[in-house]
Amino acid sequence: MAKWLLKSEPSDYSIDDLAQDEITVWNGIRNFQARNFIKEKMRVDDSILFYHSSCKLTGVVGIAKVVSEAYADPAQFDEKSQYYDKKSQQENPKWFVIDVKFERKATAIFLLKEMKTSPELEDLLLFKQSRLSVLPVTDKQWHFIVSKINS
Numbered sequence: 001m002a003k004w005l006l007k008s009e010p011s012d013y014s015i016d017d018l019a020q021d022e023i024t025v026w027n028g029i030r031n032f033q034a035r036n037f038i039k040e041k042m043r044v045d046d047s048i049l050f051y052h053s054s055c056k057l058t059g060v061v062g063i064a065k066v067v068s069e070a071y072a073d074p075a076q077f078d079e080k081s082q083y084y085d086k087k088s089q090q091e092n093p094k095w096f097v098i099d100v101k102f103e104r105k106a107t108a109i110f111l112l113k114e115m116k117t118s119p120e121l122e123d124l125l126l127f128k129q130s131r132l133s134v135l136p137v138t139d140k141q142w143h144f145i146v147s148k149i150n151s
Contacts, residue, residue, distance in 0.1 A: 003142040005049040007133040015050050015062040018102045027097045034134035039070045039096040059111040068099035106149035120144040
């Protein structure tokens with residue numbers, strides 16, 4: 001199973017929202033590299049680090065799981081949606097989503113500022129491509145981060 005870090009602004013969708021919903025569609029991805037990760041790499045049962053971005057306490061706040069294969073993002077065809085894409089076609093969709101299931105909240109948030117000072121995470125893609133909202137995580141990085149959010 002692969003491991004991922006998914007970023008969300010808590011004002012849009014938080015770990016508490018996911019805990020309440022239990023399962024959600026991970027939508028609104030409009031970056032081609034993130035889309036390619038979803039479409040080509042993510043699989044059912046892959047593990048997810050849920051990361052709050054653009055907020056006071058930026059960092060890893062919980063764990064989730066991929067519970068569907070990638071499928072076309074319905075919002076790209078909905079003219080009323082903020083994610084509408086007039087160039088996208090039903091027979092050749094441009095954007096994809098997955099379903100994500102809540103696993104647990106972190107007992108301690110692993111803050112970005114702490115992550116940046118951890119030698120174990122020096123190669124974390126989050127630091128090199130900070131605008132990307134879907135990022136692969138190595139097994140080593142995963143285990144280190146999980147040890148921090150469980151402490």
